[in-house]
Amino acid sequence: MARLLEKLIPHPFLSVLLIIVWCLLTNAVHLANVLLAVFLGIVIPLITAPYWRDRPRPLNVIKLVGYIFIAIWDIMVSNLVVTWLILTRPSDKLRSHWLVIPLDIKRPETIAILAGTITLTPGTVSADLSDDGSYLLVHAIDSADPRADAQEIKDRYERRLKEIFE
Numbered sequence: 001m002a003r004l005l006e007k008l009i010p011h012p013f014l015s016v017l018l019i020i021v022w023c024l025l026t027n028a029v030h031l032a033n034v035l036l037a038v039f040l041g042i043v044i045p046l047i048t049a050p051y052w053r054d055r056p057r058p059l060n061v062i063k064l065v066g067y068i069f070i071a072i073w074d075i076m077v078s079n080l081v082v083t084w085l086i087l088t089r090p091s092d093k094l095r096s097h098w099l100v101i102p103l104d105i106k107r108p109e110t111i112a113i114l115a116g117t118i119t120l121t122p123g124t125v126s127a128d129l130s131d132d133g134s135y136l137l138v139h140a141i142d143s144a145d146p147r148a149d150a151q152e153i154k155d156r157y158e159r160r161l162k163e164i165f166e
Helices: 002-008 011-028 029-053 061-088 108-120 146-165
Strands: 096-102 123-131 134-138
Touching: 011 029, 061 108, 061 146, 096 146, 108 123, 108 134, 108 146, 134 146
Parallel strands: none
Antiparallel strands: 096 134, 123 134
16 A cells, blocks of 8 residues: 555655645635645656656654754844844954865755755855865854854754755
8 A cells, every 4th residue: 555655646745845836826725726736746746756866755844844943043043143243343353254064965955955044044155065065165254163163054954954854
């Protein structure tokens, strides 16, 4: 039974996402619309499954939700910190640095989520990824200890993303 379900719905997360997006795009939740959304949520992943290089693994949803809350919290706190820096410290007193972060994660999707999280957090921006995907270059607007800040990014974000996606 599990094998049949796996063949029928090869990517459950994508199916659910397609159903939700369809209902949001049509701005209607009635029986016909939901049935069409379910049909699309099953058919689209089924048709595109042969073109996936790597089969998606099941996600740890609880850890993913935890990661999202941590990222949102960090974004809110960083907004306040950067605002305080801008209002109280002259620009020549800012300690901006480039952080080179060695990556343990290897999947392009996971690296993109890490880079996006860093860029969404005020005060930091992901600037470049090495050709082999093993290092991420990040600019920090104010960093007293670049190595400690790079390690904090690895501990706070990369470690969690590795647990969720890899």
